[in-house]
Amino acid sequence: MFTITEYLTEEHRECDDLYARVEELVNSGSWEEARKAFEAFKGETLRHFQKEEEVLFPEFEGRTGIVIGPTQVMRMEHAQARELIQRIEQALEKRDRKTFLSTGETFMILIQQHNMKEEQILYPMCDQHLDAPEVVQKMETL
Numbered sequence: 001m002f003t004i005t006e007y008l009t010e011e012h013r014e015c016d017d018l019y020a021r022v023e024e025l026v027n028s029g030s031w032e033e034a035r036k037a038f039e040a041f042k043g044e045t046l047r048h049f050q051k052e053e054e055v056l057f058p059e060f061e062g063r064t065g066i067v068i069g070p071t072q073v074m075r076m077e078h079a080q081a082r083e084l085i086q087r088i089e090q091a092l093e094k095r096d097r098k099t100f101l102s103t104g105e106t107f108m109i110l111i112q113q114h115n116m117k118e119e120q121i122l123y124p125m126c127d128q129h130l131d132a133p134e135v136v137q138k139m140e141t142l
Contacts, residue, residue: 004126004130004135008048011048012119016111018044021037021041026097038092052118055138056126056139063129064125064129070117074122084106088100
């Protein structure tokens with residue numbers, strides 16, 4: 001069985017790979033394929049956020065009593081990421097490569113910093129305080 005850190009870090013890598021594929025397709029001018037690849041990226045990323053917001057964060061907050069802190073920051077960063085994903089999608093719809101790439105770069109900077117905080121701080125705290133198999137199973141049902 002996975003630790004929470006292993007399980008969610010693997011999802012981060014999968015989402016990164018999906019986004020890299022979208023960027024590759026945009027750079028090659030394959031707009032229709034890029035839109036399809038973007039839908040996969042968007043779906044996996046939003047599902048990952050949902051797992052954290054609906055299962056992990058409430059479990060952590062309930063167990064530790066820490067509600068003003070890392071989970072609050074992560075929720076705020078998820079909101080920023082969702083807004084950037086929407087802007088990336090709009091650029092794809094318009095086939096606006098320049099806006100896609102600049103917004104995508106902003107997104108990647110935000111998400112890499114976000115993921116590092118989760119992987120190095122929040123997830124290890126969750127592994128310390130929560131029953132990893134139980135939490136992972138709950139996240140898998142979403």
